Amino acid sequence: MHLYGTQSVDEHGQLTIGGTSAVTLAKTYGTPLFVYDTALIKERARAFVQTFERAGVQAQVAYASKAFSSIAMYQLAADEGLSLDVVSGGELFTAIRAGYPVERIHFHGNNKSDEELIFALDSAIGCIVVDNFHEIEQLKRLTKYKKVNINILLRVTPGIEAHTHDYITTGQADSKFGFDLHNGQADQAFQSVKDDSYISLLGMHCHIGSQIFDTAAFSLAAKKLIVKMLDWKTKSGFICSVLNLGGGFGIRYTEEDKPLKPEIYVEDMIKSIQLEIGQENYPMPEIWIEPGRSLVGDAGITLYKIGSQKEVPGLTNYLAVDGGMSDNIRPALYQAKYDAAVANKMNFDSTTTYTVAGKCCESGDKLIEKISLPKVEAGDTLAIFCTGAYGYSMASNYNRLPRPAVIFVEQGQHRIVIKRETYEDLVRLDCSLQGENMGMQS
Ligand SMILES: Cc1ncc(COP(=O)(O)O)c(C=O)c1O
Numbered sequence: 001m002h003l004y005g006t007q008s009v010d011e012h013g014q015l016t017i018g019g020t021s022a023v024t025l026a027k028t029y030g031t032p033l034f035v036y037d038t039a040l041i042k043e044r045a046r047a048f049v050q051t052f053e054r055a056g057v058q059a060q061v062a063y064a065s066k067a068f069s070s071i072a073m074y075q076l077a078a079d080e081g082l083s084l085d086v087v088s089g090g091e092l093f094t095a096i097r098a099g100y101p102v103e104r105i106h107f108h109g110n111n112k113s114d115e116e117l118i119f120a121l122d123s124a125i126g127c128i129v130v131d132n133f134h135e136i137e138q139l140k141r142l143t144k145y146k147k148v149n150i151n152i153l154l155r156v157t158p159g160i161e162a163h164t165h166d167y168i169t170t171g172q173a174d175s176k177f178g179f180d181l182h183n184g185q186a187d188q189a190f191q192s193v194k195d196d197s198y199i200s201l202l203g204m205h206c207h208i209g210s211q212i213f214d215t216a217a218f219s220l221a222a223k224k225l226i227v228k229m230l231d232w233k234t235k236s237g238f239i240c241s242v243l244n245l246g247g248g249f250g251i252r253y254t255e256e257d258k259p260l261k262p263e264i265y266v267e268d269m270i271k272s273i274q275l276e277i278g279q280e281n282y283p284m285p286e287i288w289i290e291p292g293r294s295l296v297g298d299a300g301i302t303l304y305k306i307g308s309q310k311e312v313p314g315l316t317n318y319l320a321v322d323g324g325m326s327d328n329i330r331p332a333l334y335q336a337k338y339d340a341a342v343a344n345k346m347n348f349d350s351t352t353t354y355t356v357a358g359k360c361c362e363s364g365d366k367l368i369e370k371i372s373l374p375k376v377e378a379g380d381t382l383a384i385f386c387t388g389a390y391g392y393s394m395a396s397n398y399n400r401l402p403r404p405a406v407i408f409v410e411q412g413q414h415r416i417v418i419k420r421e422t423y424e425d426l427v428r429l430d431c432s433l434q435g436e437n438m439g440m441q442s
């Protein structure tokens with residue numbers, strides 16, 4: 001079995017994380033429970049940051065907070081000196097509430113509303129990553145009206161299809177994101193913003209996809225962006241001061257995944273950019289990256305209580321847990337694969353093949369198909385590994401299941417960072433037909 005970060009097995013044969021038994025955590029906080037090993041998040045963040053520092057390259061490592069956003073996570077990222085990628089007014093609001101240094105916030109999104117852009121401008125954030133012509137028009141109008149300056153990057157699609165699931169590739173030509181690099185859209189966007197009085201163009205951004213395992217795709221993307229940078233310099237004298245190559249660095253969910261260390265991706269990226277730029281006598285731009293999954297993915301596990309079982313003779317042994325697609329939509333949405341262990345039976349032999357089902361009213365609510373585990377009983381604690389990215393952040397209240405609690409653990413200390421939702425929370429925004437002043441309009 002593969003254990004991550006500070007995970008180990010104690011003398012009682014129980015899984016521990018951050019120095020505390022998973023069974024104790026499940027008893028203390030209830031289940032389902034997201035548990036983050038913050039030492040591992042810090043280790044990953046430092047690996048990215050220090051690789052740039054060692055190479056003497058100016059850089060920003062922006063945490064792509066769609067992977068897991070919360071006030072505590074933003075505070076941790078800020079303490080590690082990371083910048084922050086937000087994609088909505090809601091993420092921006094959470095970051096500001098967390099006290100995030102605004103100059104290190106980058107705002108993404110393919111359909112930002114006027115209200116969201118005004119919020120970003122009023123908050124004096126560091127940079128807006130502009131996605132389309134509509135947004136250029138919005139920003140020109142709003143900055144002129146408010147007489148405020150804003151730094152921007154232009155998001156471009158370099159036409160690279162990184163090897164990953166269809167729904168999570170974003171750099172290919174037929175993408176809803178960004179200006180196409182090859183059909184003239186990127187040039188048109190550049191012409192439209194380069195001389196604007198309130199908009200300062202810093203450079204270009206691309207993000208080619210997610211859960212990528214090879215470095216070649218990033219080098220190829222960098223190469224394509226650099227060709228465009230050189231072209232803009234020749235034609236307009238414009239010097240790009242920032243090159244943002246996005247996120248997408250892959251992690252190990254199961255033994256099928258063979259990720260590289262963060263430093264390998266970064267070293268390779270730096271080398272390719274230096275090689276291309278060095279030949280051209282072009283000032284080295286700052287390199288920005290946006291890791292999400294690779295910062296928090298394998299630092300998170302979900303603990304569930306095992307309940308019912310059903311055997312379909314000759315076919316499947318189902319075991320059901322007290323959560324499901326409502327706290328982890330990835331298996332249903334992307335056929336994502338996960339590994340698991342019975343946290344209170346770590347030293348038992350794996351003798352039975354189970355399919356781990358959730359409790360939602362959907363046949364497709366299966367978290368893991370066919371995994372070999374020790375024989376389980378109701379009340380055992382199941383730990384699903386590597387749920388730290390796009391688990392809680394994509395959770396829903398489907399079937400009116402309250403969203404789980406989230407805790408941080410480190411060196412034997414544990415603390416709640418998002419409380420478990422209650423039934424009262426579930427009806428908080430509901431209006432009754434009988435009640436008074438419940439949102440009735442006359
Ligand atoms: C623009 C952008 N940056 C960064 C990320 C983070 O990707 P990942 O979590 O795979 O590192 C994403 C998500 O795919 C993204 O769309």
Ligand SMILES: N[C@@H](CCCC[NH3+])C(=O)O
Binds near residue numbers: 170390
């Ligand atoms: N949510 C996706 C990744 C998409 C990232 C955003 N561009 C996942 O769980 O893998």
